[in-house]
Amino acid sequence: MDFKKIDPTFPITAASLPNNDIELATIPKSDLPSSKKTSDPFLVEFNAQYDIHNPKDWPTGQKWAVTDVLSATGFIRIMVSTIMAPALTTIANELHMTSTESAMALSIYLLATAFGPIFIGPLSEIYGRKRVLHVSNIWFLIWNIACGFANTKRLLIAARFLAGFGASAIYALGGGVLGDVWRPEQRGRSLGIYLLIPLLAVAVGPIIGGFMAARTTWRWMFWSTSIFQAVMVAVSFTVFRETYGPVILSRRAEKLRQSTRDSRYYTTYERLDVGKSLLARWVQSLSRPFRLLAFHPIIQIFSIIEGFYYGVLYIVLSGFSDLWVQQYHHSVEMSGLHYIAIASGELVGSQIGARAMDMLYRRKVASSSETGIAPESRLPLEFVAAFVAALGLIIYGWTAQYHVHWIAVDIAIFINMMGAQIAGMPMSAYIIDSYPDHTSSAMAATQFLKSLTAFLFPLFAPSLYKAIGYGWGNSSIAFAGLVLGIPAPIILWKFGARLRAKARSSN
Template sequence: MHGTEDVAEEGGTAEICKDRMLLSPHISKEGGDPFLVAFAEPFDAENPKDWPTSRKWAVTDVLSATGFNRIMVSTIMAPALSIIAQEFEMNSAEAAMALSIYLLATAFGPLVIGPLSEVYGREPVLHASNIWFLIWNLVCGFANSKEVLIASRFLAGFGASAIYALANGVLGDVWRPEQRGRSLGVYLLIPLLGAAVGPIIGGFMAGRTTWRWMFWSTSIFQAVMTLVSFTAFHETYAPLILRRRADQIRRETGDTRFYTVHELLNADDSPTRVLARALVRPLRLLAFHPIIQITSLIGGFHYGILYIVLSTFSDLWTRQYGQSVEISGLHYIACALGEVLGSQICGSLMDRLYARQKAAQSNANGTHKPEMRLPAVIPGALIGPLGLFIYGWTAQKRLHWAVVDTGILIAMLGMQVTGMPLTAYVMEAYAEHVSSAMAATQFMRSLTAFLFPLFAPRMYEVLGYGWGNSAIAIVGLFFGILGPLGIWVFGERLRGRAGVVL
């Protein structure tokens, strides 16, 4: 609870009684019900969307830095796989599994963690996942057998996956739609570097020290971020904040008639039933909601391409260009730069389009619809495949490394421009259950990130970089254009039919 002095200064809020002014518990008069506890309008200092900008950026930055470390760990051991495989006498399949099983865990983790954050709040789930990830990532560094390494990688990935479920939920909690692009862009700025920086750091560590420092160093960083999160991160989930307010009012007054909308909706359910319904929500969304299915397919395909690139990029430079492992890792900068540029360009574009569309809708006495996010997808859907064509054929012809890196930069930029508006669309279409919706879409993303690198080496061996990337680009063009167009035409109708109780 914070800012009670500020709240007391705001007009239009109802107090329980004058002798409790310091506590300032606000009761909604909406609908003439004096017992409904809700955020005061137009301002309530406890409403995360009304927080000071500095506090909003604090929780955003904590998630961003935490996301950077967790995503970096997914790829950091890639350059050292051959060394680890030799030490533990692993075959090629076991070595690939040690790397990719982390991603498999991030497919299943959000299905549990996302719903838990909608029952118990974002804060305890974040702290618990931080500690869980720290423990198992540290175990990776001390692993003395391939079985321990693979098992601890899976368990570390399960804890790391919390960021995929929590991040967009928290961003939806604290930022308003007109700030969606900027908040997503700033949040993604650091994590996007993680997947590409991981192999760079891993390459230098593999060449200059023991591979175990990959896990020890990231565990040290995680320990620091865990301590920071305990001080800088505040609960953002509005139903939980309101429930705490209602509990306080009931204690203060001894009157049990005070309630929140969320409590009313679950009044007939036991805590066990509420938890059970929450835990199956992401699977229900994935199984029955076409919007989630389409956005999951698009996001999953692009994420799979990203991990094809991340898992094979080093081999391109060491085998076809004869570069050292350390130098080959530096080319991942092009991947990171493309994603960062894409996120910043798209963030600005999204907010400008939103402001323009909202003004147009206001003039027409309309309201903003989530589907208005979709036009921003099309430029990325065209740019991404173009970059893959350039990357594939310049690598096939062994042209200068700068041309190849330019191609992959364009591809990563395009995929980022495609992904961000789709993320914003899901956040606004499922505003009440953002974490569960994002957990559902993350399932497909992590699954393709796990599976695509398994066939990528064989694909390039048979088709070469030119035709291999051309085939991926054509499929990406198909998904990137037809999927958003389908949602643009039928999205509102599909949202209206999404009558399954979430």
């Protein structure tokens, strides 16, 4: 069905309808979803009861369609970040790279994901999620193909950076789209399903990379992922719909202004931009992630905690293959299979965290007389998860130190990743709930520090392990995680509402 036929903002007359839809003109206007307040007939907004064009009122299947598109997109972006790790020695020999340069070729992708969301997130709040997703998909595809054809180390490093810039769109758009289409009581489940496929990439990337490094040219790592990305470009153009409410309402208001020739129709968001030039809007939007990071304690606290966890993840990812090859003397192909333990821990953690978050939220709603539940209700889950993550990391360090049977090491890293994933989900949900109008900018602000730690932490990890070993090295990291991960949620539990109330405007 053409949604225009039942769009309450589209003028319904006998002349404007096809013959087989002429009966719609006889429907009382009061029975159609209204997008305007009775107090101001020219204010265009979603109907509070039900509006077919409000992404939160979409059919469940349609919500899952856009969620799954982003989830599959995230899978390929994350896989490309790790797939070349097992082939670094081969690539370095062919392109005459030093060990530092080959490590840079791997990690420069992560550096790009620090800066990409800072621009991409705000742009999605000007032009909508759909346009930004399509442009970033094509950009990533072009430069990922270029990586496969790189014949110099400079071209490879540059192409990896530019591919990472396009790939970073998922970090800004993911939280934004989930906030657009899912309601707070569905936050845990939507996050859990959204993360299900991308977390597989943590294992799939190194496994595929290990086998390709041993059996074919490393260039197929980029060509094969580009084929997958080309399919995702086609799927996103077909399935993905605009989800950002202000853009949808703006288009609805514009349609009304054109059809009625009455310029008085407006949206709340358009009223905020009255008198501003395009340049002024760009400056305001593009500076928003920096202002959030500079002036919002909530963003600052979560950026530090999530950045730490993300940095630890990439310490493990970057050094896991070396552990098995150099310390346990496994083949490159077999070393990649151990990444299954990492991915499994994150997958199990995401599903436990999703169900636990929604259960805690429902209990809070049932026991409260308030009409809305504060984002702080998400935080209790983080306390236990922080201890679990630290325990797993300590066991991982000491079992690796003493070359205990490989299954013990894999179980330990499974526990660590499960705890870290459970701890991270309430923080993402908290940000989505706290910044509903600018979720993408808020996620971009937190992603900035996360990507920087993912880029920097693996650089000092080898020196740390060499100096004090896996046991004390991982134990010290785990204790630092407890110092960061325990007090912060307590502070937000007690003062979060006050901090949100006093936070400077994010407009």
